[in-house]
Amino acid sequence: MIRKIVDYQKLNEDILNLLIEKFPYGYGNDDFITFQNAKGEVIEAVEVRTEDTIYLVKVGVKLIRAMEDFVEEVDSINDEEKDNIDIDSLDNDDLDEL
Numbered sequence: 001m002i003r004k005i006v007d008y009q010k011l012n013e014d015i016l017n018l019l020i021e022k023f024p025y026g027y028g029n030d031d032f033i034t035f036q037n038a039k040g041e042v043i044e045a046v047e048v049r050t051e052d053t054i055y056l057v058k059v060g061v062k063l064i065r066a067m068e069d070f071v072e073e074v075d076s077i078n079d080e081e082k083d084n085i086d087i088d089s090l091d092n093d094d095l096d097e098l
Contacts, residue, residue: 001052001054002052002053003053003056004055004056005037005043005045005055005056005058006055006057006058008057008058013070014050015048015057018048018049019048019057022046022048023046027046027059032046032059033045033046033047033056035056043056043058044058045057045058045059
């Protein structure tokens, strides 16, 4: 299994999705992994996994903001998709899902 330390600036959409799925309401102190990097700096990170990779994503205010912005962007896209639905063509089951 590959292990990668990732800074929030290098997060791609897939890793952001993993973070949102694992921590939909944010993360707490119990979720942190703390370690020292090669420079002796203490790093706090949260872990997300794919089938072949473990990502340690560095935690900080900027990561929280990036996750919030990503969720807002996805919600905005979903809202736009709902606005473009022809309601007259839907049945009652479809309307319940909206």
